[in-house]
Amino acid sequence: MRQYWPGQDPIGRRIQMRNEKAPAMEVVGVAHDGKYRTLGEDPRPFLFVPLLQDYDGSATLIVRTGDSPATVAAALPGRLATLEARVPVFDVKTMDEHLRFALLPARLAASVLGLFGIVALLLAGLGLYGVMSYLVSQRSREMGIRIALGARPGDVVRLVVGQGMRLTVLGAVGGLVSAFGLTRLVAGFLYGISPTDPWTFAAVTLVLAGVALLACLLPARRAAAVDPNVALRFE
Numbered sequence: 240m241r242q243y244w245p246g247q248d249p250i251g252r253r254i255q256m257r258n259e260k261a262p263a264m265e266v267v268g269v270a271h272d273g274k275y276r277t278l279g280e281d282p283r284p285f286l287f288v289p290l291l292q293d294y295d296g297s298a299t300l301i302v303r304t305g306d307s308p309a310t311v312a313a314a315l316p317g318r319l320a321t322l323e324a325r326v327p328v329f330d331v332k333t334m335d336e337h338l339r340f341a342l343l344p345a346r347l348a349a350s351v352l353g354l355f356g357i358v359a360l361l362l363a364g365l366g367l368y369g370v371m372s373y374l375v376s377q378r379s380r381e382m383g384i385r386i387a388l389g390a391r392p393g394d395v396v397r398l399v400v401g402q403g404m405r406l407t408v409l410g411a412v413g414g415l416v417s418a419f420g421l422t423r424l425v426a427g428f429l430y431g432i433s434p435t436d437p438w439t440f441a442a443v444t445l446v447l448a449g450v451a452l453l454a455c456l457l458p459a460r461r462a463a464a465v466d467p468n469v470a471l472r473f474e
Contacts (some may be wrong), residue, residue, distance in 0.1 A: 244282060254286075264288070278341060308333040360450060368454035371403050375458040382465045392463035399462050403455030406447075411444055
């Protein structure tokens, strides 16, 4: 109603459908915005018309209950038969069953994308581990000198981890900026959550940071265990 009577009370007003021969209909109530065709659609104008005024041979009955939905669904056909035996009742299912089918394409896509995300996370962790291991191996002499001059193992670990995490922070900032810019491409696939949900972005960032920390920590511990005598004879 905000589209047709913005800032006004629509109750009692009349609306004419495209069929000019049909009588104008009076607005007697306003319902909340909903999704009527697909779960990813934007809010659209929609009318609820009494069945006696706009008869349709097929109708959908929605029952809200505080009991077990499966129990009510099983008893519903018999209960309706006591009211009108000539009305056939079919395709009875709970809302969870209905949504399970409606969300099947989205769930399949989410599963595939989630699998790709896990593979990408593992590859990123292995790549960072490989880079840090290579850098540590190239700096073995430097680490040996630092330890010979009095550096403690913890100092070496902090040095290596700090360098790796600086790269991680730069990558995370660039990834967050890119993700915010690309959220509009996935907005239609999300239900019940904002494309820019801060908790999701924070959780993903923390997971990536944890994987990067682990990938940096292993080479750092190896660098801290370098024998200065061996390292100084390395070259």
